[in-house]
Amino acid sequence: MKRRLLSVFLSMCMVLTLLSAAVLAAGDGGAGYTFEVNAPAELTVNQEYTGASVTLKGSDGAESCQAALIKVQITQSPEGSSPRIMATDTQGQAWNLAEVGQWGPPEGFPVAAGYDVTTGLTLTFDKEGEYTAAFQLVDLSNGNAVLAEASCTVNVTAEEPVAKLSSVSVVDGTDGFTPVTVPAVGQKLTANITAIDKDGSTVVIGSYPVNPDASYKWYYEDSPDTVLGTEPVYTVTSDNTGKVLCVDADVSGYAGGPLTWKAEGAVVRLYVITLDANGGTVPSSVLYTDAEGVLDSLPTPTRSGSYDFDGWYTASSGGGRITAPHTFTEDTTLYAHWSYSGGGSGGGGGGNSSSSSYAITVEKATGGAVKVSSTRADKGDTVTITVTSDSGYVLDTLTVTDKNGDKVALTDRNDGTYTFTMPGSKVTVQAAFVKSEAQTTLSFTDVPADAYYYDAVRWAVENGVTTGTSATTFAPDGVCTRAQVVTFLWRANGSPAPTAAVSPFADVSVGSYYYDAVLWAVEQGITSGTSTTAFSPEASCTRAQVATFLWRTESSPAVSGGASFADVADNTYYTNAVIWAANSGVTSGTSATTFSPDAVCTRAQIVTFLYRALA
Template sequence: MKRIVSLLLALMTVCSMAVFSASAAEEELPTVVSVKVDLAGWPGMYGGTVAVVYAYDADGNDIFSKVDWSITDEEGQEPSEVYIRNKGVWVDPDAKPGYYTLKGTGRDGRALGEAYTTFPVLQGSGGYISREKHAITAKAGVGGSISPNGTSSITNGNNQNYTITANNGYKIADVLVDGKSIGAVASYKFVKVQTAHTIEARFATAPMKDPDTGFSDIAKSDYFYDAVKWAVGSKVTSGLTETTFGPQETCTRAQTVTFLWRAAGSPQTNSVDNPFTDVKRSDYYYQAVLWAVANNVTNGVSATSFDPNVTVQRDQVVTFLWRASGKPAAKADLAFSDLADGAFYADAVQWAVAHGITTGTSSTTFAPADGCTRAQIVTFLYRSKN
């Protein structure tokens, strides 16, 4: 009996010593006061840099292994595709892109205050989160600039905008991205940069725009300069493009009667039936042709044809103008060897020369069958109005 009691007492002593020893050896878990994701850690599996996770106590000690971790997406859900692994953030390739919140809790369950951080996940990033930097080298040729210029260091997944500007007297000829042409664009945006790139802007000389008309093919020294300013200002015609007037382009019969009609104030004519099979109500010159017929400016090339798209001749233009002005009588000393007696345009030429509307193509020729250019037509109109 004494032997059994002695054994029990010995066992109780050992147990109490074990409990005491365990209690004495138990370490008090520190409170987590800060958490961060370092996006510049060691080399990752895809050649980038991995995201390293840290947790710190109040003394600044790294206590990662003494913290329980949770990751939530922007909707507060815990994703299965993004999680902590080996002190880094692991991302499956099919993870939803966006910003995630990483939170650490001390294993004793104490409150952490601001002990959390957010980090980005890129589309299809896979593996460890990479935020390495990539070089984009930009350069511009003679005649313009690109901004920013030189080499820029862009964080992986970020965007970068570039603006291309041509100098006075130049235009953007082409922009090359990674050596491939993307056209004469004025800006370009690299989206979600994943690798190094190059961008190059090239320029070409361009005619200077006239500051008053905005046209690069019009100069103050041109005989038709004032006429073009008047025609554009009076909405008789605009340019062929925003920057060109096309003074040497020939005009069609439809364009010519439209110029005349607009110069007359664009009156609507509904009392005249359209006799021409080649003029439709949907044509921009429809009302102009009806006005020309109603005012005996022209009767077409036949009873049923107007030939709207045929180049107008010089003899036709002065005749249209003369008739639109009321067929005034005028005489001038003419020395044109190509002016046929009794020609339908003879009186119109007399009037045009007498009023300084035209002096012919030379001192001895009028060139009645020559096509009339846009510069000539607006000049004739301008002189007849002024």
């Protein structure tokens, strides 16, 4: 140790009962030095007590000593304990006297009459029971002769359980679970408080049921004194644009508050989607996209009379059909299109169709809409077909067949409409749409068209399994976490709702984007977590784990033969999964003889595995 002024003794954090300090002479007493120890009467397990101190004093008649040293020894402690008696030297270095066993430079330090130095101590004890520390001032130049000594006994009791706040998060208030990092105008937000009760259980305090002991303060980062709201739910208004939103949350009876959530960026303006029902009615005529411009769903309007809803379009007549989810780049008005289904064009009598007219049936198509000028027509009448493709789709084929299955001639008017002459029988109109080239070409600059994972990435994006890390990047070499992989699997299987409502894992919180995915995966036997109480959502996912997840998703099919990879043993948890993946063409390994089971799986590899196994 370096030379330092006496900063002696204890740094214990438990109950300490001081025995009277002893004054001993040199040899058999009379040296004139005393120890005084100041410590509390009681401490609890792992309590850090910073108010302890030890004082070394030399009386007026104390003998001078040029090589004094303080010896510290723990003479009694619970089995397996690690007491801490921390003192800090003049260089700012902290020392645990219970471990080093002495205080002062190895060659000693001078003491004499009138010596009076007090050193602060920090005490911490990690187990229940009694601790006894013995202190001696010895003379190194005189065979370690004892100049003074004292001892302290510490009684440590169990730590009192305390209910405490753990974290505060903000989720989308509409669905109640999607995490929010950058709020947007019009977005409804809910602050969720996570707390640990005295029994160690995790509780989430949100907007329902209302907790009367919880308090909230919504405000701008640059204007903390301007309170925007005091409820758990807050709706972002247009005057929030460009400002960083914060919320302070606290709960009476819980330690650790208040906690603060701060948005990762300034409030953004959502695109406004105005719905024109075009003669019908709709529950809400104004919708907002999310921060990325995505509108997840569109309502179905209603209209009195005999009308069928054909979809939402970008123009009141014609235009492109819009289906959800859809990404918008500007404020947009959508118009409802309708088809009349009330009968043919026959004379009076309340609109009954003529007995000589024939039915026109339009089969439903994916990727677009087909409308006819009438649902019935007489032989020789001209019937007009209007074809509208959904965004990202084009018409592939359009056919009209009579009752015998024979094709009826069509005339293309080159404006999205076609006509035919009604034969003397009923007809069926069939259309097929295909995705346009623009839809199937990825916008990611880091996914070249000749990459082995190109088709897999396109499939994943088109099927809502995952999106890029930005509008123009996918980050194919990025590492995926366990939470992300399970979420990809869940989405690829249609995002089914789990049966259970409570997660068995302490590290999977309500409101996390992967909450339902993890519950579903556990129910399906795809994963059981990294322990009975932990899922480790942020841990990187290895190639072995991904192969196992996929194999279990397919109900763990039986395999034959052994692993063809030298680094896959016959008795690992992933052996059968790797054999299945290789036999099924999901993977061919990292080389002809290696699978690299412990290598971290990249985003490109994961979507490729999913594509080959599930597409």
